[in-house]
């Protein structure tokens with residue numbers, strides 16, 4: 001497994017990768033969710049490239065950039081046994097050279113949900129992923145359904161900018177109790193960790209209602225809110241039942257829909273989602 005940081009080293013190493021290349025972009029502090037993306041990439045490509053970069057431009061001024069968990073040695077020791085060929089760990093100076101002023105914005109899809117709560121987040125995501133695609137030239141790129149809006153934004157961006165690659169979406173990897181794996185779960189104290197399963201319970205409750213035939217989106221949102229209200233440590237930020245493709249809030253669920261939510265436990269903000277239909 002080769003580990004490079006500079007652009008020149010990346011280019012040299014990339015040129016030496018023969019056959020199809022699968023890219024797994026991450027911000028590090030890897031968990032089994034990330035590793036499931038790597039395994040899928042390994043199964044579908046001759047070579048696998050993992051990037052590890054905590055991208056400053058997708059964090060708001062009051063967000064957790066400086067305390068975002070980092071442990072490169074641990075990450076590398078998790079990637080080695082999976083047969084990863086190349087790991088790229090660029091610095092912020094490489095990704096955003098002095099005088100930087102070029103941005104990629106996916107307009108409508110970035111407006112609601114996470115985009116509404118985290119202004120500028122998807123401008124940062126779209127920009128960094130476009131740069132990762134340019135630099136690594138993958139055949140396929142792997143992303144988690146855990147970040148549903150990110151997937152929608154990146155798919156749109158890849159199509160709109162004519163990137164010659166396939167965006168592959170992988171299922172959300174969960175802890176035994178249903179909590180979606182996330183690097184941010186380490187912020188939770190014992191009580192918050194126990195409470196955090198309420199995200200999964202709220203989504204499951206709304207999914208059950210949908211399976212029982214409920215098509216009124218407001219009732220599905222209400223079911224999620226009621227479940228969250230039963231957990232005193234959970235402070236819901238938003239609860240959504242949106243069209244899967246446009247991400248616009250629905251009145252009635254007719255086709256594929258996205259149930260999603262963002263909830264605070266103390267200072268820690270967690271997101272999760274289920275796809276209906």
Ligand code: AMP
Pocket residue numbers: 025026027028032033034036037142143144145146147170171172173174180181182183
């Ligand atoms: P991050 O390091 O949080 O930026 O995540 C890197 C990639 O891993 C993104 O495509 C995420 O959607 C994906 N990912 C994060 N958590 C999970 C999970 N629990 N299951 C599957 N994929 C995940």
